[in-house]
Amino acid sequence: MHGVKMNGKPYRVLIVDDSAFIAKQLSQILISEGFEIAHVAENGAIGVEMYQEGFEDIDLVTLDITMPKMDGISALERIMAINKNAVVLMVSALGREDLIKRSIFIGAKGFIVKPLDREKVLTRITAVLKE
Numbered sequence: 001m002h003g004v005k006m007n008g009k010p011y012r013v014l015i016v017d018d019s020a021f022i023a024k025q026l027s028q029i030l031i032s033e034g035f036e037i038a039h040v041a042e043n044g045a046i047g048v049e050m051y052q053e054g055f056e057d058i059d060l061v062t063l064d065i066t067m068p069k070m071d072g073i074s075a076l077e078r079i080m081a082i083n084k085n086a087v088v089l090m091v092s093a094l095g096r097e098d099l100i101k102r103s104i105f106i107g108a109k110g111f112i113v114k115p116l117d118r119e120k121v122l123t124r125i126t127a128v129l130k131e
Helices: 020-031 044-057 072-082 097-106 118-130
Strands: 012-016 036-041 060-064 088-093 110-114
Touching (some): 012 020, 012 044, 020 036, 036 044, 044 072, 072 088, 097 110
Parallel strands (some): 012 060
């Protein structure tokens, strides 16, 4: 089980994505590996608010880059301002290398490419949580 810490407790994940389909797909992949979904937010503004309220209990944030109200880059900047050690993975379609590079510079630990591939998602998430 990738989603369980050494102490036996699950890693808690905040999913921020305006696509209900992607959020559900990510949730299903993670839950099947023992992760716990702390919250799902449909845009960056809500995601930042949820992170600020409970960041001590959130081990990982997946953050879509393209969203209404507040995009993933702006949300990432705010999350990193709340907690400079936040573990954030950006979620993006191919062809957004410029935004991915910018997000890595701001503090994201990496990215997951859409469409989601179960094994790639788990490999990427496991790698950043072990860093």
